[in-house]
Amino acid sequence: GENVEQHPSTLSVQEGDSAVIKCTYSDSASNYFPWYKQELGKGPQLIIDIRSNVGEKKDQRIAVTLNKTAKHFSLHITETQPEDSAVYFCAGVNQAGTALIFGKGTTLSVSS
Amino acid sequence: EAGVTQSPTHLIKTRGQQATLRCSPISGHTSVYWYQQALGLGLQFLLWYDEGEERNRGNFPPRFSGRQFPNYSSELNVNALELEDSALYLCASSWGTGGSNQPQHFGDGTRLSIL
Numbered sequence: 001g002e003n004v005e006q007h008p009s010t011l012s013v014q015e016g017d018s019a020v021i022k023c024t025y026s027d028s029a030s031n032y033f034p035w036y037k038q039e040l041g042k043g044p045q046l047i048i049d050i051r052s053n054v055g056e057k058k059d060q061r062i063a064v065t066l067n068k069t070a071k072h073f074s075l076h077i078t079e080t081q082p083e084d085s086a087v088y089f090c091a092g093v094n095q096a097g098t099a100l101i102f103g104k105g106t107t108l109s110v111s112s
Numbered sequence: 113e114a115g116v117t118q119s120p121t122h123l124i125k126t127r128g129q130q131a132t133l134r135c136s137p138i139s140g141h142t143s144v145y146w147y148q149q150a151l152g153l154g155l156q157f158l159l160w161y162d163e164g165e166e167r168n169r170g171n172f173p174p175r176f177s178g179r180q181f182p183n184y185s186s187e188l189n190v191n192a193l194e195l196e197d198s199a200l201y202l203c204a205s206s207w208g209t210g211g212s213n214q215p216q217h218f219g220d221g222t223r224l225s226i227l
Contacts, residue, residue: 032213043116043202043218044155089155097211098168100145102155 002027002094006103013080015112023090023103024072030092033073034100035064038087048075080110114139116219118203124225125193133188133222137205143167144186145206145216146178150199158201161186162208190224198226 003026013019025033031052036044050057050064050073057064061080066073077084090103117136125131137144146158157170161180169176175191184205190197200223204216 034215036218041220043220046215046217049215091155093212096168097213098160099157099170100155100212100216101157104154 002030002092002101004090004092004101004103006090006106008106009104010107010109012109012111015080015082015110017080019077019080019084019108019110021075021088021090021106021108022072023074023092024070025092025101026071027092027095028068028071029095032093033064033066034091035075036089036091036102038089038105040086044089077108080108082110082112084108085110116203116205116217118201118219118222120222121220122223122225124227126227127193127195129193131190131193131197131224133190133201133203133224135186135188135203135205135219137184137186137203138217140207141205141217142184142208143206143211143214144180144184145204145212146186146188147202147204148172148199149202149221150196153199155202159188160211162211167211193226195226197224199224 006023034049037047038044063076087105091100143162148156160168178188180186200221202221204218206214206216
């Protein structure tokens, strides 16, 4: 079945630096890849998503890139701020389109 | 627009008891998904309901069950509770067409603790 691997598990950056989180997926039929941000005591919040017919998508300081051939996608956060500190999850859809499969998460810490 | 709401926020039970968790989706969403977020195990897909029907279930035993009501709200029931059921249970909703290819929006979860 579909498997999503996420790296790194923890990431520490200085305020203003960029942060990159990478995910790989196993099912070549997957065509939808969302990213979620989860703050302490809250549920995951959808921050950006990408479909397989697009190679890159950007929303202000956040961008996602997709390489279908290599079966990996990445989240890029530029000009990081302390409020970006959270756990970030990537996900892919299983072949049947009936479930989201999540990566294990990346804890991002932005220090000022 | 109101987001996904879940109740209760916290629930404490003992082994062998039964727990009922509730979820109200975003207005207009017909699909409801349930996930378990246990410490160290990430987000695990439990169940998907759409238009009142169970459409898919994850790799969980039958004592995890649920239903979706005509107003699209949903209940998750966990019978014969075990210590390892302690986790944050998250509900998400989406537009029905397209299954998990539609963006899912999450509530803040119910923290279930088994003593």
